[in-house]
Amino acid sequence: MAKMLALDCEAHSAPAGPTAAIEINNISKRFVSALGEIVALDRVSFDVYPQEFLSIIGPSGCGKSTLLGLIAELEAPSAGSIRIGGMPPSRARLARQVGLVFQDAVLLPWRTVEENVALPFEVMKIPEDQCRDQIAQALKLVKLDGFENRFPHELSGGMRQRLGIARALSFDPQILLMDEPFGALDAITRDKMTIELLNIWEQRKKTVVFITHSITEAVFLSDRVVVMTPRPGRIRAVIDNHLPRPRTLAMRDEPAFTATARQLREFLEYD
């Protein structure tokens, strides 16, 4: 009997294949509203691999932002479990494993560019002289060096968004969660930012979960794309994207790109 128990334990603790950076197991999220119960997410499962760029695409109301909120532990799932680097989200958060980027840059307007990037270090109580280099590096990475003493309202929309990304990267979290980060930008700035994000990702090799409703953006950026359907939010398909890297804007006209984009569109229009 004792032996059997020991075997049992072993079987459970053994890793099943390569360890996922994020494991999402059978997640459901229900909200109770005045109109009754709303199922935002219904039994959603997938893994995100280490250093993978994964996009989640779907029409509004498919629960993709809710899903991101669950990974960031802004809310708790109604059912199912999430593991980040093998840890529950609460522990991952305390270990500062997660950087968050929103559609708006979400900056503190009374802080300078540099002070905004310094915020995570201040919260972690890291003395100024020990994080100065990391702050400078993060600003350099998003090409905001030289703007350290400006205030957010003095920057353009694209610059503000880059500042938000610099802040999320500054403290070197393993995972970057991005909720439609370029959704509020004009098309030209958006293209530029997409290229810059890929450069940053290739330099820093983070695990990225990227939420978008742009097919082009999803195909251009991702290793894999999760397609979701609305009400209730479910996974329709997970698509592997074999487009070679490094990627350039010109690739968007190549057959490999358009084929993946068409496949995505078909899944989105499937109803």
Add this chain to the structure above:
Amino acid sequence: MALWHAIRQHLSTVLTIVGFVAVWQLLVIAFHLPHWLLPSPYRVWLSFLENKHLLGKHVVATGTGAISGLTIGSVLAMILATIMVHSRILERVIMPLLLIDQSIPKLALAPIFVIWFGTGMTSRIVIAIVISFFPMIVNTERGLSTIDFHVKALLHTLAAGRWQILTKVRLPNAVPYIFAGLKVAIPLSIIGAVVAEFVQADSGLGFLILIAVSQVDTPLIFVAVVVLATLSLAMFCLVSVVETLMLRRRFAYLIPAQERS
């Protein structure tokens, strides 16, 4: 250049005041109004010169009461607002009390305060506290609590503690709101001090008005009122200057673009 700019900016204000005084003077002359009914500005000025040796101690009495009351009331309001923001339960306890407090005409309570705290400085301060407290707590609470959902989410992912959220986000966010509250509370605190003096006092501009009324010395009443207005304006200007100095750099985004220098 800067001086010329300042003069031009304030020229309209100065002209308006001069015009107002001139019209007042002309009306009194034109209608032969007796000075016990409406004294001319010139008459008020004469009364001021005649009584100015008296004014000092009354200004100090009323001013000390108003400023102390405003200061204590504001500090109490800010502390209580901070507590409300951090505790749902205390918020639910404090909120109805605040509403009751705001529904009571506090000036009607002035006689009670004078019975409780005597005719000296304490009554002035207490009434000034009670009356300046409400705008301060309402504004501070608003400033501490109107934090964007995404900012909260950001601090949550950084695992920031309550104290850090208070000092790094809530308090800086509340600074402009606190100044707005102060600007409402300043004239109220002066009203509070004067009302205490109306009930019973042996000094202060409110006391001076009562004496002047008993002697039908209308010009002196006007002197006291103008001095009170000046006191209020001086406090308002002081707070505005501090506000500009504090907000100029970090809160420039609150100032409309065309007004930024």
